Amino acid sequence: MGDPVYYHDYLHLDELLSTQQPLTDAHDELLFIVVHQAYELWFRQVIHELEAVHAILSGDVVPESAMLRLVGHLDRVGSIQIIMLAQLATLETMTPLDFMDFRDSLVPASGFQSVQWRVIENLLGIPVDTRLPIDGKRYTSRLADDHAAAVGASERRPSIFDLVEAWLERTPFLEAPGFAFWDAYRRAVDDLAADELRLIEANTNLTDDARASQIARAEANRARLAALFDDGLYAAEQQAGNVRMSRRAFLAAVMINLYRDEPIVQVPFQMLTALVDLDEGFTTWRYGHALMARRMIGGRIGTGGTSGAEYLTEAASRYRVWGDLLDMATYLVPRHAIPPLPDGLRDKMGFA
């Protein structure tokens, strides 16, 4: 046992509590600082958790005994997202008029300059080519050089998206069921697509235009389902931005969703669910952030000189990592239509 530890020193409170240095004497500037600092503290923790996930997934083999921990790390980030939302609500107790008391002093500082947030986005796997420009330039353009470099480096590492995709591709059970299985699944999926079309035809309530647009949509779904079984079609869907994961990874994700009750995929299923949950949580936060910004600055240019609220709204609808999993429902079939697993395979998916 070392020296006795004192709470105040352990947390470095003298330093921590001297980092709030308002530039004005507006009462609410402290709130502005504290909220942003609290976000940065939590971003640090989010990175810590995501790095742990990254490390687990980076091995050649992901040991089954690490899966519970992996899901725990993701769920913890989900729990932090609730804090993030609550902090938005607290920031909104500041009125636009109160913000005006110190807003000018901040120019051109901007939340877009949060290095940790950009690192989180890259660690999760926001595709670089979907990045919105800032000031008409690369999204890192307003960062100091070393910060831009750090964000750039985070782009070049494999993201959690990449690692999960690779992990899915390695799923051993993918070949196992053999041609017969995928054949049965494909028939079930085709039936479903046909049902959907019948449903539209039978809907006498529709105007011609509405019917045409729904049919187009159902056909697009059918095409996407067909692509699951054809490299060329699938590549075209990827090209069109309709799907991101590799075909092999996608098939594995479908299997995990359909057979999630088999012991060996119970926790992996939780992992896939947690990934969509995180995506949804960050999207919700981005929408909330955009609403808050619109309220705080209205139609004005943001302190960072960008178009403020509009930028944030656009980012909220665009910055998504797990659209493939969010759309999983398109690929599922009702339980009665799920092909049974061959006995040998089912055993392999259970305990010793």
Place this chain on the structure above:
Amino acid sequence: MGDPVYYHDYLHLDELLSTQQPLTDAHDELLFIVVHQAYELWFRQVIHELEAVHAILSGDVVPESAMLRLVGHLDRVGSIQIIMLAQLATLETMTPLDFMDFRDSLVPASGFQSVQWRVIENLLGIPVDTRLPIDGKRYTSRLADDHAAAVGASERRPSIFDLVEAWLERTPFLEAPGFAFWDAYRRAVDDLAADELRLIEANTNLTDDARASQIARAEANRARLAALFDDGLYAAEQQAGNVRMSRRAFLAAVMINLYRDEPIVQVPFQMLTALVDLDEGFTTWRYGHALMARRMIGGRIGTGGTSGAEYLTEAASRYRVWGDLLDMATYLVPRHAIPPLPDGLRDKMGFA
């Protein structure tokens, strides 16, 4: 005192608890029913609160002694919105695969058929001409005749938007400050617009395109500010959909925001704030609902036969009542630039 009251009878639990009648034996269908019934119960309460607000505002004069209650009704709806969000999260504990177990049996029923929800939207004042079509037809097209009639009737009453607008127009203090006041305000606002332009010019970081787009935006803001003082320009802004309230009501809202600390407008200011809060709360819920729907049905057609998740996302970004108040920040000036109230007026805004 009447007969002794028994909890079970008072709440009509025999009836209440016999209204859950699943069509399948899928475990999760009960959740689906209970969530939707809980929403309808809360919608009923929301209508009750909004009707109370409506009644208070419908008189020729809104007594000051009713303002606290009015704000209380609005805040209660805000509290119900938190329940509404929590219910979404509970509904999301149902996976898409579980939904598939009973989804087909519901066709073509749809949440779009909630009469109470439509009435709430109309009571708040969602403009009828922004309504998205369903099946290519009027948004009530899938309702039974009497239900469509009830929703139609709710369209034709004055909405809370209309009543608040009329209340603002009657603000007695509007003429009071006289030409001098608005002149001073206008100069302050012009200075601000000019600052914004200077800020853009000074931003050497911008590409030419980004600068041009920001200047266009700042000019649009300036035009909107100028319109505040000119009937013709203001009408054009209304025509363009940039502003909804009458010019007179808008000026009153600006005054309330600037002078919110004067006793007579403290609670009215809370009312305006609560109205934006509600708008934001419903928008947040709509975004959450859209995300949930996408997850639950993916790219498929919704049970109601509409394009499901897309429709909901579009509605979330479009169905807004208080955009004018949300944009209020555009019209505010920093405290040091707020013209002082003439003494006589200030006294009138205080207590006896």
Place this chain on the structure above:
Amino acid sequence: MGDPVYYHDYLHLDELLSTQQPLTDAHDELLFIVVHQAYELWFRQVIHELEAVHAILSGDVVPESAMLRLVGHLDRVGSIQIIMLAQLATLETMTPLDFMDFRDSLVPASGFQSVQWRVIENLLGIPVDTRLPIDGKRYTSRLADDHAAAVGASERRPSIFDLVEAWLERTPFLEAPGFAFWDAYRRAVDDLAADELRLIEANTNLTDDARASQIARAEANRARLAALFDDGLYAAEQQAGNVRMSRRAFLAAVMINLYRDEPIVQVPFQMLTALVDLDEGFTTWRYGHALMARRMIGGRIGTGGTSGAEYLTEAASRYRVWGDLLDMATYLVPRHAIPPLPDGLRDKMGFA
């Protein structure tokens, strides 16, 4: 496909929305009714989920493939608890003065008369002998005969506590590690208890009284740990109300906590965690309920004629099912001190 389903009919909204029948014309009575009805709807769903858990655990063997679902049912109840808390906050938007407007009309109805809530408590396994009396009598004394009978029947079924205890007792790995394992664990636990005593001795800051009381407490912990390995001592601890589960079940719970990363216990560990979470969630709700009641009725007698807020506070601190698991920390040892699993056993805890 049957007849087309209409949202309004599917949810039986005509019936549902006609069950709110206030006895007064106080504005807030509707809120009071709606909140309580919403609680009853959610209680119904909670019972539905708990019954599913009950059914899974009632078999002679709980199939591993059911564990994910089981945890899902429990987590859903956890999600409903968040709604329950949000509903409390909404009820608190009613002020005591508003409550007074209709409170007298409700006498002697009382939330204590919620049959579903009592059934939930019994299903979870609140011990009957800890029940607080109402009016000095059995806790069902104010219920109608058939309702009291229904609650009584729920007491006599095995509770989820009983079923989980039995499931733990059947854990196959319990004997497996043999004497050597428990011996090692016991040494680790003893070391920890000794450390705790040393810590107290070393604390020069303590007054004599404080030291004596801490030592007494540490000795009590040590006695409880020793009891884990001795039937007689353990029975005495049970007798004293310090522990509830059987010794065998307790040992299994300890093992699951220590070896939770082994694949076969990952989901069982989540189940134990979810059970404590539920317990904590209901306790939190009870505390919130008690605070709300005190605020609403102050020191007065509750509508039900009981001592109101005090009863609820006492129930909050007393009605607990999983105190054993809540106290699990007392029985854990640091990771470095956890005895390694014999190889044969570790294999058996993995996948085929």
Place this chain on the structure above:
Amino acid sequence: MGDPVYYHDYLHLDELLSTQQPLTDAHDELLFIVVHQAYELWFRQVIHELEAVHAILSGDVVPESAMLRLVGHLDRVGSIQIIMLAQLATLETMTPLDFMDFRDSLVPASGFQSVQWRVIENLLGIPVDTRLPIDGKRYTSRLADDHAAAVGASERRPSIFDLVEAWLERTPFLEAPGFAFWDAYRRAVDDLAADELRLIEANTNLTDDARASQIARAEANRARLAALFDDGLYAAEQQAGNVRMSRRAFLAAVMINLYRDEPIVQVPFQMLTALVDLDEGFTTWRYGHALMARRMIGGRIGTGGTSGAEYLTEAASRYRVWGDLLDMATYLVPRHAIPPLPDGLRDKMGFA
């Protein structure tokens, strides 16, 4: 305009993000540090808001134009309490086993050593004589000398409780209604107390013991009500710890509650409500904290050497500032029984 401001520098992120210095390499120690640091950041903000309230109330006259701001400060603390609760939930994603990995390194540091938290409690007005001892000594005994001095100083300033009490005592309307008013109120209150006794007598369901205990309770209420009108009796109630505020302040609080719709007391009523809300929020957090601690350390001694969870539970039920307002319901009468305000007074409570 000064130098351009950079987000990273403005928030002092280099310093802020270098204050997380775990003593071990346990993964979860960072979470432990970040949660506690986030609490300290928010405590700083809470103090900032409470100091603003303190300053407003410290003047000889509290200007009406400051009331909206005062309520805003309190509501913001309420909003921060939601963050505080969310942070507890995040901390609970750490399991006891994970805590054990670094817990020993922290000894004897303890959350009881948070200076800011103690200052908040004193600023609010937790009575010093209700403080639980730590290690059998004064609650500041484990603090460094300068920290203990700072906490001690915060005890000796007038608390917000003291200032609100003084403000209530100065209420000008208290004498105004004259003897007639209080007489009418007193009769209404007496009727209510008599009703309560009748209710108990009429309750045939009660056992004799239960009836006797309820009657004792109703008599205690009646005595408290009588004390409102008698200095000697009131002093005795204060002595017995049943009431804390001065009699004059209490009467003013009763009036504000009864006549809250009169314009001049609408915002003061919101202030009193916000004060109870805060009290309830901190109590809820304390209960949550106690539950979390019990789960994390079970029956063991806390790192700080105190009895841990038990101490926290006791503090949660004891550390209350506004018990008087929480019990306000005892002193209210139904609306129909509220004596009407004399016309002259009513006018004085309205606007000019």
